[in-house]
Amino acid sequence: MNKWSWTAFFMRGVGGSLGGQASGSQSPSSPNLGGVNFNGAKVYLHFFPVANGVSAPYPIHAFIEIFCRGQLLARQGFEGLRLNQPDGLDLADVFPDLFRNPTPSSIPASREAPTSVYGAGKPVTTTEEFSRYATGEQPSSSGQVAERKPFPRLLEKDEILRTERELGISIELATTQPRLDLSRSRVLVEVCYPSHRVRYHAARASEKSSSHEISLYRHDGYETRLVEVSPFCGEPQAEGASALSDVSRDVRGESGPSTSRQASRTLRSVSLEKRHGNLPSGAIRDGEFLSAGRLPKALPDDDGGAVGEGSAYQQEQVARFLVQYEATSSLPVSVRCL
Amino acid sequence: MGAVRKQSARDAIFSSASPLTSRGFVGASQVSWTSGEHLAFWARGDGDEGNDDDESSELEGLSHHVHLWTIAEPLERSILRVYPTQRGADISGYIRFFNPRGVCVSECTIASRPGQLVQIPISSFLDECETDSGLRHAHAELVTTKQCSAELEMSSRTRSLFMPALHRIDDREPRALPIVLSGSYQHVFAIVNPNDIQCSVKCRLYVGSRTPEEVCLLPPRMTVLLSPEVLFGGVLRELGEFEELQAYLRISTRSSKALGIQMLEERTFGGGEKVYGVVA
Numbered sequence: 137m138n139k140w141s142w143t144a145f146f147m148r149g150v151g152g153s154l155g156g157q158a159s160g161s162q163s164p165s166s167p168n169l170g171g172v173n174f175n176g177a178k179v180y181l182h183f184f185p186v187a188n189g190v191s192a193p194y195p196i197h198a199f200i201e202i203f204c205r206g207q208l209l210a211r212q213g214f215e216g217l218r219l220n221q222p223d224g225l226d227l228a229d230v231f232p233d234l235f236r237n238p239t240p241s242s243i244p245a246s247r248e249a250p251t252s253v254y255g256a257g258k259p260v261t262t263t264e265e266f267s268r269y270a271t272g273e274q275p276s277s278s279g280q281v282a283e284r285k286p287f288p289r290l291l292e293k294d295e296i297l298r299t300e301r302e303l304g305i306s307i308e309l310a311t312t313q314p315r316l317d318l319s320r321s322r323v324l325v326e327v328c329y330p331s332h333r334v335r336y337h338a339a340r341a342s343e344k345s346s347s348h349e350i351s352l353y354r355h356d357g358y359e360t361r362l363v364e365v366s367p368f369c370g371e372p373q374a375e376g377a378s379a380l381s382d383v384s385r386d387v388r389g390e391s392g393p394s395t396s397r398q399a400s401r402t403l404r405s406v407s408l409e410k411r412h413g414n415l416p417s418g419a420i421r422d423g424e425f426l427s428a429g430r431l432p433k434a435l436p437d438d439d440g441g442a443v444g445e446g447s448a449y450q451q452e453q454v455a456r457f458l459v460q461y462e463a464t465s466s467l468p469v470s471v472r473c474l
Numbered sequence: 475m476g477a478v479r480k481q482s483a484r485d486a487i488f489s490s491a492s493p494l495t496s497r498g499f500v501g502a503s504q505v506s507w508t509s510g511e512h513l514a515f516w517a518r519g520d521g522d523e524g525n526d527d528d529e530s531s532e533l534e535g536l537s538h539h540v541h542l543w544t545i546a547e548p549l550e551r552s553i554l555r556v557y558p559t560q561r562g563a564d565i566s567g568y569i570r571f572f573n574p575r576g577v578c579v580s581e582c583t584i585a586s587r588p589g590q591l592v593q594i595p596i597s598s599f600l601d602e603c604e605t606d607s608g609l610r611h612a613h614a615e616l617v618t619t620k621q622c623s624a625e626l627e628m629s630s631r632t633r634s635l636f637m638p639a640l641h642r643i644d645d646r647e648p649r650a651l652p653i654v655l656s657g658s659y660q661h662v663f664a665i666v667n668p669n670d671i672q673c674s675v676k677c678r679l680y681v682g683s684r685t686p687e688e689v690c691l692l693p694p695r696m697t698v699l700l701s702p703e704v705l706f707g708g709v710l711r712e713l714g715e716f717e718e719l720q721a722y723l724r725i726s727t728r729s730s731k732a733l734g735i736q737m738l739e740e741r742t743f744g745g746g747e748k749v750y751g752v753v754a
Contacts, residue, residue: 182722184650222650222680222722256710287649318646324753332633336754341509462633470636472625472754473511 137197139310142323143367144338145302145403146179146227147468148235179235182224182324183217185309187316191216192312202231202295210234217309219316224326234297246410249299270282286399306367307338329467336471339455341367358460358469364404365455400453415434442452475743479743479744504732508559508621512639513541513668513734516621537567540616540624543664543697543736546600549608549750551629551743554614555691556584557591559621566586567618569663569748573603576695577610594604599651606699609738613666613697630748631647638733640666643675649724651737651753655681655710655719663723667692672728679706681713681721692733 185196196217202210210231217223228235307323323338456474461467480588504517516536547551558565565586573579579602584592600612623691626637643649653661667673672694677686679702685710692698702723713719727737739751 180652182650182652183723184648184722186648188646209685220648220724222652222724224652224722225722322649324652326652332635332741332749333751334754335751337511340510460636470754472636472638 137310137312138314138316138318139199139308140318140321141341141367142307142309142324142338143341143365144305144307144323144336145363145365145457146305146325147302147329147459148177148179152174178328179227180224180326181227181305181307181327182222182326183307183309183321184222184324185219185311185318185321187219187318188320190316191220193221194311194316195219196318197310197312199308199310201367201401202227202234203304203306204300204302204403206401207292207296208401209293209296219311224324234303237266245260300403302363302403302405304365304401305338306401324350325471327468331465331467334468334471336457337473339457339473341453341455357463359407359463359466361459361461362399362406363457363459363472364406364459366400366402366404366453367455405459476529487702491628503566504539507642508538509623509639509642511641512623513666513732514623514639515539515640515732538618538621540618541666541668541716541734542614542616542624542626543611543640543666543734544600544614544626545609545611545628545637545638545738546597546603547605548608548748549630550629551627552596553627554596554624555591556586556594556618556622558586558589558625562589563620564620565618565620566593567596567616567622568619569594569616570617570754571599571603571612571623572615572695572697573586573612574697574699576613576693579603584618607662607701609627609662609699611664611697611699613668613734615668630750632747635750635752636754637720637736637738638754640664640736641753642732643725643727643735644732645728645730648724649679649704649735650680650722650724651722653723653737653739655703655737656717656723658741660740661702661723662738662740663702664697664734664736664738665690665692665700665725666697667694668734669729669731670694671698671729671731673731673733675725675733677702677705679709679721680724680725681719684709684713691692 140176145445181200183196183198195215198214198217198220200212200214201208205409210233212230214225257336294315305325309321309323311318319340319342458470458472458474459468460470462469505516505518508514508516515538517539518536527610540719542554544552544554554569555714556565556569565584568581570578580599582594582595582599586592596612596614603610603612616622624639626703628637635658641649651663653659663677665675673692675690675692676687677690677700678685686706688705690698690700702721723737727733737753741749741751743749
C-alpha cells in the first residue's frame, strides 16, 4: 500500500501546558459569543485526496495517530475516502476520550467505530486494516491481529490529557493503486471555537520549513508560540536520532538512556516571547540594534537550543508551526506552517 | 496606467516605502515555486525595470513574487506584513496593487534592514478600488530580490485574523475548502488570475449527496469574487430548512498557469458582531 504522510497538531482548548494563565472564562473586553466553555473546542480534519491526471474515484485509506510526549494516545484507520472528493471527520467522534475530562471509565483508548462522521461521505473504521498496516504484520489464520505497541499506561495517558493542551496528529493517506501519486493531496485542520474558527493546512512530512520563526516574530499583543511536531518516524533514524532524543528527554523532563522511539511522537511548544525576551519596541540588547519597529533580531537560543539553525530538531520529520494566541482569551487566532 | 497612485513615504508606517515608477502587469515567467501551498515563486522577466537592487538578487536575474488578496473594507484595519524567510535577511523590492479589473492602482517600494519586517497599512493603497460585493479589495503582487513571505493582518471590532498569500491552483492542483452552510455564515472566494490569458475554473459544491457544479471565466489579470451561497442558491433552497451543514467547495482549473484562491468567511452573531475567518 502506497502512503503519504502529513503532520499537524491541534489545541483542545485553553489551559494545560500554557502555564495556567488561561481559564475557561472570557475577559471583560472579549464579547460573550455564546458564553460557553472554551475547553469544548471541536477539531475537524478535512481530506482532499488528489492525484495528478487521475479522475476516477479510487478508494483512499486514511490513518490517524494522536500523540504527545513520545506516547501514542490513540489511532484509527478509515476507509471511505475517494480520490478527488473532499471529506472530513470530527475528531471528537473518533477519539471521544481526548475531548472530555479524563475519568477512569474514559481512559481506555477507543477502538470502536466512530459514532458519526463529519462531512459528505461516511468513512468506515477499519481497525484491523489499520493494525495490519501499522504493524506490518499479516493477520493470523484465525484473523486475529497482534498489537505491536500497547497504549500508554492509563495513569500516564490521563496525565497527558490533563496537562497537555496541544496534541500532535500524524495523518497518512494510502492507496492500493500502485500508480497513484497522492503527494498533492491536502489535509486541513479546523479548530472550531464558539467564537471563531482556525483553519490551516497540515504539513507534508517531506517538506522542509521555508521560513525561520524569528522572521515572523514580533511584539504585537499576541503570545506567539513555535510548535514543533515530530511524528512517528518508523525505524530508528540514521541521523539526528541522538539529538532528537535529547530534545524528547527535555520535553519529558526525564533523564537516563533514550531511544530513537522517544524522539518520535513528540510535540514541543515554545513561547517566542520567553525565547527571545519580552523587549520593548526599539530596544537594544547585547549591543545589537533590534528594531526600528517591533521585530527584534534573533538572540542566541537560551532554552536548549533545540530550534536553532542546524539543530536536529529541524530535520525533515519535524513539522513546525507558528501559533498566535490572543492575549485576552488565550485562544489561537492563527496557525502558520513554517 | 495613468491612474496609478504612487505611494509617498509618509503614507506608510515603514519609512523606506517610497514612490515607484509605474510598471506593467505581472508577465513574469515562473522558474520555481518557493511554497508548497501558496502562489509564491522565483520568476524571470520581471523586476528588471527600475529595481536598483537587481544585482543583489540571490539568484542572478530572478525576482521573488508573492501574490496576495488584500481587503480594506469592511474590516477596520488591514496591515500588510512582509518578512524575510531567512534569518537576518533584508527586504528590497516593491508592491503593486491591482483592482478587481486588473488595473494597477497603486504601488510602492519597500526596503528593510536585515532581520526586520515591513509593515504597511493598506487602506490608502486601495482608495481607488471600487467596492465589490461589499468588499474593497485588491490583488497585491510583492516582488523582491530575496525570498520573502507576507501576510495580511485584518482586524474587525471583535478580533484579528491573519491571511497568508493566495493558495495556488493549477491543472495539477485543485483545491477543496470546507465551508459551513448556515444562516449566520457567508463565504466569499476570491479567485485571482495573475496571467495574461483568460482562464476558467470549475466550482463544485459538495453538500450531502449533491455535487452541483458551475464554470466561471476568469479574464486576464482579474480578480473574481464567488459566493457559494449565491452561486448555488438554487440547490441550497432545494435542501430545505437546515441549521448548519458542512460542505466543501472544490475549485479546479485546466489552466497550466497557476491561479490564486482564498476564502473569507464572515460569521454574524446575534448581537450583530462579525467574526471573519480564512484558511492558512
